[in-house]
Amino acid sequence: MQTKDTEGLGLHRIVIVGGGAGGLELATLLGNQLGKRKLAHITLIDKNRTHIWKPMLHEIASGSMDYTxxxxxxxxxxxxxxxxxxxxxxxxxxRAQKRVYLDAYADTDGELVTPQRSLPYDTLVIAIGSRTNDFNIPGVAEHAIEMDTAAQAEHFHQKLVNACIRAHAQTDNLHAYQLQVAIIGAGATGVELAAELHKSIRTLVKYGLDTIEADRDVNLTLIEAAPRILPGLPERISVDAARILTKLKVNMRTDARVAAVAEHQVLLATGETIPAELIVWAAGIRAPEVLKTLDGLETNAINQLIVQPTLQTTLDKNIFAFGDCASVDWLEHQPPTKVPPRAQAAHQQAVHLAKQLARHLQGQALEDFHYHDFGSLVSLGENWAVGGLMGNIARGTLFIEGYLARFMYNMLYKKHQLSLHGFWKTSIETIAGILRRTTTPRIKLH
Ligand SMILES: Cc1cc2nc3c(=O)[nH]c(=O)nc-3n(C[C@H](O)[C@H](O)[C@H](O)COP(=O)(O)OP(=O)(O)OC[C@H]3O[C@@H](n4cnc5c(N)ncnc54)[C@H](O)[C@@H]3O)c2cc1C
Structure with a gap:
């Protein structure tokens, strides 16, 4: 079935698939620049009805943020x-008919809302992100929770609250696995989640679950195959983060390769088992499988679409891809490498594409995308972060830690909100958020 092809007829039709950190910013920018003046017809497609900024998922999982x-x-x-x-x-x-095909969408009762359909495009932009890569390790899909969507983060949070309520109500001794949390993958997601959980479990226990003694009963274990945590970031950040996690009593198991995950335990390649009631898989990414089936467009081993420096796919100049789902050369970087899958990269690419698509419409030559790495910040609880800043502020890398680093970390989300809502709405929402915190529990308790 096809939808009304008359929609946007007579205008250049730009269709963006994926309304995430990059896609929603691009749709908003293009809508404001081209859609408003009827210079193009902009359509955003997403499989969900709402957008959540992915870097906040660990806060949703720990309950320190109510995602709604x-x-x-x-x-x-x-x-x-x-x-x-x-x-x-x-x-x-x-590609010949210039149509994009969508699956049917049904509600939670299974009742059809939209049928399978196709939409026409003149220019297509694909920004459908990535998901966790389980590397086909047995048991991950069945027994571990991945941290790719707000629903998964919320699911983890509910299991966490239930685990605490269960342990509190129990008259028998706790099983060895109870209140043990294993996080597999000590990249930024795993490290931030571990630090956030340290605080939120203690806060949760204070709301009347007083038979639980967090220092005695709760254990957080971070499992990493590389020799150090945060293996993708400079060693100095890794050392600083490890020092803080040690203070927070997080067990760090580096050089530990996971062979399988089973109910209530993680099995290491050495044969050792780590008991855990809650297991999070946060190691590596891969792009969605559907990208391998897009009418012959070139993909790499982790399903990312291969694009030119202009962000056009190698085989079709009317199809662009960016964000986590695209394999983009990091021009100027030595040794040669790819742009990392980060929100700051998706943001920069969205801003770049908004300008370039206006040129594309006028048949002008497109400029290459140049990624600027402004450094990395890793949050370690409510008020603390560590990281390194690069770019205009610092010559080389400026390492920072503490409240200032946390403030700058928070600014990343503010920047995303600013690009979606503008100054006034972002300011009003920020003030409303501060006021709301005075009348609500410090963490989400259900
Ligand atoms: C827990 C966590 C913490 C992170 N922390 C940081 C951080 O601190 N700093 C940082 O820079 N980066 C961080 N990242 C990485 C960052 O979130 C991603 O790099 C960024 O979100 C990528 O943006 P994107 O637009 O490419 O994809 P996404 O933001 O993932 O958006 C993809 C969109 O596509 C939609 N979609 C997916 N498949 C389909 C389909 N088949 N059809 C239609 N729609 C589809 C999804 O619903 C989603 O809306 C973190 C990631 C995670 C998971």
Whole structure:
């Protein structure tokens, strides 16, 4: 079935698939620049109805953030910023007919909301992100929770609260696995989650679950195959983070390769088992499988679409890809490498593409994307962060730690909000958030 092809007829149709950190910013920018002046017809497609900024997932998982207060409704954002939103998961494309195919969408009762359909495009932008890579390790899908969506983070949070309530209500001794949390993968996600959980479990226990003594009963174990935590970041950040996690009594198991995950335990390649009631898999990424089936477009081993420096796919100049789902050369970097899968990269690419798509419409030559690494910040609880800043502020890397680092970490989300909502709405929401904290529990308790 096809949808109304008359939608946007007569205008250049730009279809963006994926309303994440990059795609929603791009749709908003293009809507404001081109959609508002009827210079192009902009459509955003996402398989979900609301947007959540992924770097916040560890805060949702620990309960320190109520995600319902941070969801952005695609329909409302589209209405306010002059683009259209259509729901559906990308299932394929037809490059000759210039159509994008979407799966049917059903509600939670299984009742059909939208049928399988296809939409026409003149220019297509694919920004469907990535998901955790389980490297086909046995038991991960069945027994570990991944941290890719707000629903998974919320699911983990509910299991965490239930584990604490269960342990509190129990008259027998706790089993060896109870209140033990194993986080597999000590990249930024795993490290930030461990630090956040240290605080939120103690806060949760204070709300009347007083038979639990966190220092005695709760254990957080971070498991990493590399020789150090945060293996992708400079060693200095890794050392600083490890020092703080040690203070927070997080067990760090480096050089520890996971062979399998089973119910209530993680099995290491050495044969050792680590008991755990809650197991999080946060190691590595891969792009969605559907990218391998897009009418012959080139992909790499982790399903990312291979693009030119202009972010156009190698085989079709009318199809662009960016963010985590694209393999983009990091020009100027020595030794040669790819742009890392980060929110700051998706943001920079969205800003770049907004300008370039206006040129594309006018048939002008496109400029290459140059990634600027401004450094990395890793949050370690409510008020602390460590990291290194690069770029104009610092010659080389400026290492920072503490409240200032945490403030700058928070600014990353503010920047995302600013690009979606502008100054006034972001300011009002920030003030409302501060006021709300005076009347609500410090963490989400259900
Ligand atoms: C827990 C966690 C913490 C992180 N922390 C940081 C951090 O501190 N700093 C940092 O820079 N980066 C961080 N990242 C990485 C960052 O979140 C990603 O690099 C960034 O979100 C990528 O943006 P994107 O637009 O490419 O994809 P995403 O933001 O993942 O958005 C993809 C969108 O595509 C939609 N979609 C997926 N499949 C389909 C389909 N088939 N059809 C239609 N729609 C689809 C999804 O619903 C989603 O809306 C973190 C990631 C995680 C998981």
């Amino acid at each position: 207060l941070h969801e952005i409704d695609y329909l409302a954002q589209a209405h306010w910023h002059h683009f259209r939103y259509r729901i559906g998961a990308l299932t394929g494309i037809d």
